[in-house]
Amino acid sequence: MAEINLLDRLPETKRDPKSRAAAKSPEDRIIAKRFDKDFFDGERRHGYGGYRYDGRWLPVARRIVEHYQLPSNAAILDVGCAKGFLMHDFLQVLPEATVRGIEVSEYAKLNAHAGMETFIDIGSAEQLPYADHSFDLVISINSIHNLALEPCKQALREMQRVSRAHKFISVDAWHTEEEHERLLDWILTAETYLHVADWNKLFEEVGYTGDAWWFIP
Numbered sequence: 001m002a003e004i005n006l007l008d009r010l011p012e013t014k015r016d017p018k019s020r021a022a023a024k025s026p027e028d029r030i031i032a033k034r035f036d037k038d039f040f041d042g043e044r045r046h047g048y049g050g051y052r053y054d055g056r057w058l059p060v061a062r063r064i065v066e067h068y069q070l071p072s073n074a075a076i077l078d079v080g081c082a083k084g085f086l087m088h089d090f091l092q093v094l095p096e097a098t099v100r101g102i103e104v105s106e107y108a109k110l111n112a113h114a115g116m117e118t119f120i121d122i123g124s125a126e127q128l129p130y131a132d133h134s135f136d137l138v139i140s141i142n143s144i145h146n147l148a149l150e151p152c153k154q155a156l157r158e159m160q161r162v163s164r165a166h167k168f169i170s171v172d173a174w175h176t177e178e179e180h181e182r183l184l185d186w187i188l189t190a191e192t193y194l195h196v197a198d199w200n201k202l203f204e205e206v207g208y209t210g211d212a213w214w215f216i217p
Contacts, residue, residue, distance in 0.1 A: 001203060002211045003196075006067060006168055007141070009059035015217045017185035024188060032188045033146075035105040039189075040083070047188065053085050053113045061089040064139070068166045072096045074136040079125045079159060080143025082108050084116025100135070102128060125155035133164035142215055145171040145190045152192040156208040167210025173199055179216050186217040 023045050031038050031046045039047035070076075074097045078087050081101025090099055101120045103109055109120045123129055125144050144155040159167050172193035174180040183193055194202065196214060203212070
């Protein structure tokens with residue numbers, strides 16, 4: 001397992017955790033965790049404030065394909081794929097690839113980008129409906145931390161099970177108390193957020209051998 005930032009080609013985003021903390025309420029968290037229209041395309045305090053394709057994931061898809069040296073016919077699973085933006089862009093890089101996504105939000109599937117709804121299954125990361133060793137790459141960006149601790153552990157076990165090669169996740173984490181406070185101010189839907197050292201212990205506990213990077217606002 002390696003700590004590696006495979007998301008470093010995303011545009012830099014300036015975040016203001018204190019302003020977000022002042023603006024959000026417990027009700028906002030309840031609404032956000034429905035992962036419906038309010039979360040994706042409603043007000044900013046409930047989630048994305050409009051989740052639209054803008055091409056930013058294409059350089060990330062290229063970066064990941066290059067890093068793992070994926071074959072032209074790679075099978076790729078995106079866990080928590082939302083509207084399928086990254087899936088779409090993997091196909092721009094590898095037109096012969098097979099992509100699949102799993103998502104809890106029926107709204108995201110119904111509003112998926114450019115026909116990606118065909119490749120999205122509704123379900124939870126803790127019970128992936130795929131055979132063992134089905135995918136060359138299993139990826140999950142800022143998604144499985146939305147599960148409580150035990151389901152999150154099971155999701156990692158499931159990602160390990162269905163992968164025959166590479167795995168990569170990005171999750172909420174911190175190194176310092178200052179980063180911890182910023183994260184607590186920022187989070188809206190996350191349930192499992194840990195110190196980096198504790199994430200690494202968790203990976204060892206569940207047998208996750210993939211790579212990881214940290215979301216730290």
